[in-house]
Amino acid sequence: MGAPRARAVQERVDPDIGLPPAEHRRRARREQWPVVCAVSVGGAAGAAARYGMSLLWPTPAGAFPWTTFVINVAGCAVIGVFMVVITEVWAAHRLVRPFFGTGILGGFTTFSTYAVDIQRLVQSGHAATALAYLALTMVCALTAVWTAAALTRRFIRWRTR
Template sequence: MTTTPREPSAGPRSPDTPVPSRAPGQGQAPVVAAVALGGAIGASARYGAGLLWPTPSGSFPWTTLFVNAAGCAVIGVFMVLITEVWTVHRLVRPFFGTGVLGGFTTFSTYAVDIQQLVQHGHARTALAYLATTLLAALCAVWLAAAATRGLMAGRAR
């Protein structure tokens, strides 16, 4: 990943800023390929975590909760770095953010875990898992982004 520091005056990009036109050969195919490759890597890492720390049937899915919270924390750091600190290649965000981290965080497994817990008579565990994962993911992304901003602000002094 090639990164270059942003100029101090360059802040976050405004959503109103027009997207520059792309040169020929810079269409969606490279973006789709980057997301697919990153997704394969992230999903493989997630699968590996499930193999290393399997969740017994009917028990609280700790592995999925930790994977989702950790992935959200990394998303918080990553988004601050690539939108506020560095200028990166246009495929870094789709590859790492959407692909790797999107494949690693597994909110589809989260939904299946909840469904299976309810179907097997563990509705309270399912409800606790539903709320805990949502809260952990939101807190992780927010705290990681805030900490990264704080560290980067301290570094600029």
């Protein structure tokens, strides 16, 4: 009696294996263009909405930047809801997350403006306001994501009973 024979394992085969490098790159670029376009269009829409809010609610020099604060915290709350919905409830099209999550919400929230606001406050002699803004934004943005995700999960469980 010999050693037991190993069973053949059926492994998935990557369709790109064996392709010449140039064809592999062409295929990858073709698959990325829709994602790049979705992020671009969504980002433009989100940035336009943020810019519109900054025009409607301008921040005076040296004052706490409430507009940027509210935009970032609200955007983070929406990201919390969105990520729960598309990962736990709804099998979204592959372009929904790049369009809405990365594009619209990424263009709407503005942590680069947050950094510039802090720099301007410090340079204009309002270091205490800058420090408060720095800490409050981080705490509130993270709390908004966590709270929105938790409440969304709770709501979903309640609705499915």
